[in-house]
Amino acid sequence: MLRNIDEGVLIALESLRVNKLRSTLTILGVVIGVATVMTMASIVEGIRTQVFNAVNAAVPNVFYVMRWFGATPFDPSNPPYEVRIRPVLTENDAAAIARAPLVRHAALWCRFSSRIEFEDSRTQITEVWGSDERFIELQGGTLLAGRLFAPSEVRTGAPVTILASDVARSIFGRLDPVGRYVRMGNRALQVIGIWHPPDNAFRQPGATTGAFVPYRMAKGSFRFDETRELFVVVLGDLSVSVGDVRDQATVALRRFRGLRPGLPNTFDTITQDQMLQMVDRLTGAFFLVMIALSGVSLLVGGIGVMAIMMVSVTSRTREIGTRKALGATRQESLWQFLVEAATLTLVGGSIGILVGLGMGEVMKAGLAIDARPPLWSAAAAVVVSIAIGLGFGLYPANRAARMDPVEALRHE
Amino acid sequence: MSDLVIHVVDLVREYQMGAERIQALRGVSLEIRRNEYVAIMGPSGSGKSTMMNVLGCLDTPTSGEYWLAGQEVSRLSDDALARIRNREIGFVFQTFNLLPRATALQNVELPLVYGGVGGRDRRDRARRALERVGLGNRMDHRPNELSGGQRQRVAIARALVNEPAILLADEPTGNLDSTTSADVMRVFDRLQTQGQTIVLVTHEAEIAAHADRVVTLRDGRIASDLRQDRTRAA
Numbered sequence A: 001m002l003r004n005i006d007e008g009v010l011i012a013l014e015s016l017r018v019n020k021l022r023s024t025l026t027i028l029g030v031v032i033g034v035a036t037v038m039t040m041a042s043i044v045e046g047i048r049t050q051v052f053n054a055v056n057a058a059v060p061n062v063f064y065v066m067r068w069f070g071a072t073p074f075d076p077s078n079p080p081y082e083v084r085i086r087p088v089l090t091e092n093d094a095a096a097i098a099r100a101p102l103v104r105h106a107a108l109w110c111r112f113s114s115r116i117e118f119e120d121s122r123t124q125i126t127e128v129w130g131s132d133e134r135f136i137e138l139q140g141g142t143l144l145a146g147r148l149f150a151p152s153e154v155r156t157g158a159p160v161t162i163l164a165s166d167v168a169r170s171i172f173g174r175l176d177p178v179g180r181y182v183r184m185g186n187r188a189l190q191v192i193g194i195w196h197p198p199d200n201a202f203r204q205p206g207a208t209t210g211a212f213v214p215y216r217m218a219k220g221s222f223r224f225d226e227t228r229e230l231f232v233v234v235l236g237d238l239s240v241s242v243g244d245v246r247d248q249a250t251v252a253l254r255r256f257r258g259l260r261p262g263l264p265n266t267f268d269t270i271t272q273d274q275m276l277q278m279v280d281r282l283t284g285a286f287f288l289v290m291i292a293l294s295g296v297s298l299l300v301g302g303i304g305v306m307a308i309m310m311v312s313v314t315s316r317t318r319e320i321g322t323r324k325a326l327g328a329t330r331q332e333s334l335w336q337f338l339v340e341a342a343t344l345t346l347v348g349g350s351i352g353i354l355v356g357l358g359m360g361e362v363m364k365a366g367l368a369i370d371a372r373p374p375l376w377s378a379a380a381a382v383v384v385s386i387a388i389g390l391g392f393g394l395y396p397a398n399r400a401a402r403m404d405p406v407e408a409l410r411h412e
Numbered sequence B: 001m002s003d004l005v006i007h008v009v010d011l012v013r014e015y016q017m018g019a020e021r022i023q024a025l026r027g028v029s030l031e032i033r034r035n036e037y038v039a040i041m042g043p044s045g046s047g048k049s050t051m052m053n054v055l056g057c058l059d060t061p062t063s064g065e066y067w068l069a070g071q072e073v074s075r076l077s078d079d080a081l082a083r084i085r086n087r088e089i090g091f092v093f094q095t096f097n098l099l100p101r102a103t104a105l106q107n108v109e110l111p112l113v114y115g116g117v118g119g120r121d122r123r124d125r126a127r128r129a130l131e132r133v134g135l136g137n138r139m140d141h142r143p144n145e146l147s148g149g150q151r152q153r154v155a156i157a158r159a160l161v162n163e164p165a166i167l168l169a170d171e172p173t174g175n176l177d178s179t180t181s182a183d184v185m186r187v188f189d190r191l192q193t194q195g196q197t198i199v200l201v202t203h204e205a206e207i208a209a210h211a212d213r214v215v216t217l218r219d220g221r222i223a224s225d226l227r228q229d230r231t232r233a234a
Ligand SMILES: Nc1ncnc2c1ncn2[C@@H]1O[C@H](COP(=O)(O)OP(=O)(O)OP(=O)(O)O)[C@@H](O)[C@H]1O
Pocket: B015, B016, B017, B022, B023, B024, B042, B043, B044, B045, B046, B047, B048, B049, B050, B051
């Protein structure tokens, strides 16, 4: 049966060539449907990759402990009951976690927003991390100039800061920032180092990390959401899985908080995998909607293919009769038109893949996310477009297969 | 018995047209032996094409028996009939029925495609069939690059390529002028000398004169069945 594929493919390509307009309209639905899926897959995969990189810019055995981790947003000034009953994380919590044997390091960190100003220039509101001397080790990137926080500066919450290199460039220009003072809010902070963020970190416009300061400095001088912007960053022993470390940290914090067995945790732990899962859940819903929408265009495309195949079968009735006279069985006649239909939709699907790739490039430039369609989406597009051809080609092909040879040969 | 290529007994073919029942064949019995050259004649509507369709296994009789090369084929399934057409029957149509997009060679290869013959063997056999009809130098031409007579010779090569038990031609010269008709008939004559069994339908006495037996149908019955000395062009 497979021996007739080449012929069906050639006939389909020929009819595409001869009836350019008709064929283009026919496969347009398939093109749009496939391109939509490809584009969406690019966006979702791009976001996912970036979250992954952001999370992974850190060491793989890093995870976080938070007061609450969930997908549903809420008003930070009035958190829901199940959030309110949980205590806010403290440095003592972090210390308790740090005492677990497999934990190499644990510290309370926070995030807040501020402009960073130097003389007359200032940045947009940017994200600032309150952290400790191991920020780069845990979050990635490199120190371009100056130094990290000294342990004493972390301990006392000294008014010092390390600026991201792009922030430093935008407010200092050609001046050497190290040693000079910037303002954040009403605080003057001495720049002690310049940090180059990891290349692939999650860098949405306006959400870049602009600087970091000692945690205690941040705690004393800035306001932040103690549910979602306050967390313990935990570095586990590399020799064991992050899950094992997380279990130990959980036990340690439960014991420290005096939770009897059977009581639920009063905190959440978030590994990188869980973060990705959450992103997947969010993007998955989005993705489903897009699949439904592109399903409609694929349906339209499929019906178009069915129509054009009906035309093809009718206009080639004599040919069908001739082939039957020469020995084509029903199955062989069926197959001939299925191959033709599948070729049409595969051409549509291939164009859709190219359009999707193009859209991915456009978005990469426009949205500054790395939107490259994943391989699986191209493979799926190929499979789906062939399947549409086979599915919607079945009715016309079956008509050809059931034709009576005498009638078909007599057809004008 | 082994000499008998076609043996039909009391063949009836009825068509139902609404309430009316049309009998295109009303009990035809006929024997055709190997290497016979039979012309079927008769007025329009006498059942010639119906007869050819049944003999070619494109159609099945309403009643009667049909033995083709020793096998009873009047009650076979569609697919079994397709196989028989592929192996035992070579068709030549009045309107050639070549695939317009395919070259002469590809057209001739088609029965071999359905016969499961592949690759080099297929090309070689198709090439030899084209050489037998004198078109060895036109293999890569498409039908619209060939004259009517040449097209019909391609169709004959296509009918021959599977070495069928019988070659069936329904008015093969009906669309040709007298010179090209003569070309085509020369091909039939030569094939018959080489051992091919041939049945052809024609309205023209000059064409029928090539055969060594003329069967005349009238109203779905055999009116006469005569042997004759054939006339052959030089
Ligand atoms: N599909 C059909 N449905 C109904 N009647 C048919 C059908 N095919 C043929 N007939 C009838 O059967 C009879 C024989 O037709 P057939 O085509 O065999 O004649 P023919 O001898 O080949 O005529 P011609 O010389 O005009 O080709 C005619 O009366 C025709 O109308």
